[in-house]
Amino acid sequence: MNTLLLGCTALMVASCAFRVGFWLWAECPPVTVARAEGVPLSLYEVAALRADDRDPDHLATTLLDVMLVTGALRFVDRGRLRAVTGAVGRDRLQTAVLANVRSKERLWPWDLRDRAARLDELRTVQRDLRAAGLVTRSRSEFSYAVHLCVMVVIGAVGVLVFISTRSLLGTLVLAGLLVLGGVVVRLAPERRGNASRRGRRLLKGLHAQGPRPALVPGLVLDDRQHTALTRMALHHISASGLSSFGSGSGASATDSGHTINEGPGLGGL
Numbered sequence: 001m002n003t004l005l006l007g008c009t010a011l012m013v014a015s016c017a018f019r020v021g022f023w024l025w026a027e028c029p030p031v032t033v034a035r036a037e038g039v040p041l042s043l044y045e046v047a048a049l050r051a052d053d054r055d056p057d058h059l060a061t062t063l064l065d066v067m068l069v070t071g072a073l074r075f076v077d078r079g080r081l082r083a084v085t086g087a088v089g090r091d092r093l094q095t096a097v098l099a100n101v102r103s104k105e106r107l108w109p110w111d112l113r114d115r116a117a118r119l120d121e122l123r124t125v126q127r128d129l130r131a132a133g134l135v136t137r138s139r140s141e142f143s144y145a146v147h148l149c150v151m152v153v154i155g156a157v158g159v160l161v162f163i164s165t166r167s168l169l170g171t172l173v174l175a176g177l178l179v180l181g182g183v184v185v186r187l188a189p190e191r192r193g194n195a196s197r198r199g200r201r202l203l204k205g206l207h208a209q210g211p212r213p214a215l216v217p218g219l220v221l222d223d224r225q226h227t228a229l230t231r232m233a234l235h236h237i238s239a240s241g242l243s244s245f246g247s248g249s250g251a252s253a254t255d256s257g258h259t260i261n262e263g264p265g266l267g268g269l
Contacts, residue, residue, distance in 0.1 A: 015150040022143040023188035033131035040214040047233040049195040060117040065239040080106040091218040096121040109240040134199035151181040
């Protein structure tokens with residue numbers, strides 16, 4: 001019995017150390033380029049930090065939404081996107097997208113999103129966030145899965161010990177290990193987003209102050225448009241209809257499994 005309890009204790013301690021250590025390593029990246037104090041997040045930075053497993057290309061999706069609002073793109077042919085003739089990018093990201101769209105070319109929103117996601121200009125935004133320590137080092141949650149498996153195993157052992165030996169001490173020790181594991185799950189929870197602890201603090205402050213990040217240089221929107229786009233960047237609502245879950249009236253499923261909307265759907269803008 002003593003050997004079993006020591007083994008379970010060592011296993012749980014190792015699992016907790018692995019989980020907490022990896023979580024801190026991933027969530028607290030070093031700052032290689034200090035971000036100036038008081039500089040608010042841009043609309044694109046919000047989208048990059050809000051990217052997660054359900055929508056890893058959230059930055060590219062938000063960029064298309066901005067281009068729809070500013071008039072650089074418009075819907076044609078039942079949901080396809082086309083660059084407006086004579087359109088000029090209002091910022092460097094829009095300019096890069098327009099440079100990759102041929103004249104009169106009609107693209108499905110997800111095709112244009114995938115093309116935009118490969119642009120060096122978007123990757124530059126992500127690199128800048130990473131240098132400022134706002135993006136997590138790793139999205140892997142292998143340590144979390146291992147920790148949960150260890151908790152399940154120790155829980156099963158605890159049940160067997162209680163049934164077979166009725167040992168109060170052994171049961172209490174194993175229950176205490178499960179409590180320790182639960183505390184670690186609470187302190188180092190599963191991570192779903194792209195932002196590090198520092199990045200999440202900035203996003204939380206944005207929620208507290210209202211959805212009002214800095215405008216991208218060269219991007220001119222009125223207050224209602226800016227507020228609507230910020231909500232899209234924060235909450236994965238898409239003007240171009242690109243959504244992992246699909247939503248809204250006028251949505252139609254395609255053969256590839258995507259869902260698109262026939263119109264901008266900007267809530268009255």
